Amino acid sequence: MSKLSKPPTFKPFKLALIQLGNIGADKSANLKHAHEMVMKAASAKPDLIVLPECFNSPYGHVHFPVYAEKVGFTPGEPYDVERTESESVKMLSSTWLIGGSIPERDPKSDNVYNTCTVYNPQGELVAHHRKVHLFDIDIPGKIKFKESETLTGGSTLNFFDTEFARIGLGICYDIRFPELAMISARQGCHVLIYPGAFNMTTGPMHWELLQRARANDNQVFFSMCSPARDLTAGYHAWGHSLVADPLGKVLCEAKEDEEILYTDIDPNVFHEARTGIPVTTQRRFDVYPDVSK
């Protein structure tokens, strides 16, 4: 997984974002619906499908321990998918698939993480990312949320290689920490994909701004895949799943309802951005050596 090897050659590919709706209290129903939507998305033959943050459970710190599953991996050890106890992991296998995120319970520590799992077309779980930066905010009169009440933050930066690109992972609030995206890009990622669920306060302020910024700063494709908005749920997701190109241009954006977004990712845009505005080769690490690694 995250060891530094030569990235694959960046080739054109079709990305599908599933802005999933109908995420309720019944986990089996959530998984059934997610499976139907993955199958629907797969019918257009994308190379990579993405689900949103917390697609199998309601989003809220009280729900995480209740919905948490033992996913069947230990960071740093080979995956043992055969032995997974997680019904969500068993459901997720088709084409390359970024399985949004699910609450994960670590069998050794009993810690609960907000975890993204990634599957290759053979259905093998090949990468995972535990949300590093926990969403703890308090905007008086607007929104208070404290993931750290029940979650532990991950401590690794993660990417995976496909036959068409190196893809870096993060989850939602991770986007607010530009270091993570910057290091992923320096490690050769062509595309950064963060399942995410902003809300009705931070969504209009920052959802698009941050994605375009991370894309443009790092001259990579950047995408966040959100759940659809459900005003009957405890947490009102912003929706607006989006893909930005390496020049910061929005290639496609959903509205708030359930929707599948397809985007053709063109490596020429990546190469042209880096040739035309060559910041990736103009950095002055003599001036800021502490970020040179």
Ligand SMILES: NC(=O)CC(=O)C(=O)O
């Ligand atoms: N839900 C999150 O993790 C982050 C978010 O909503 C925000 O940063 O705003």
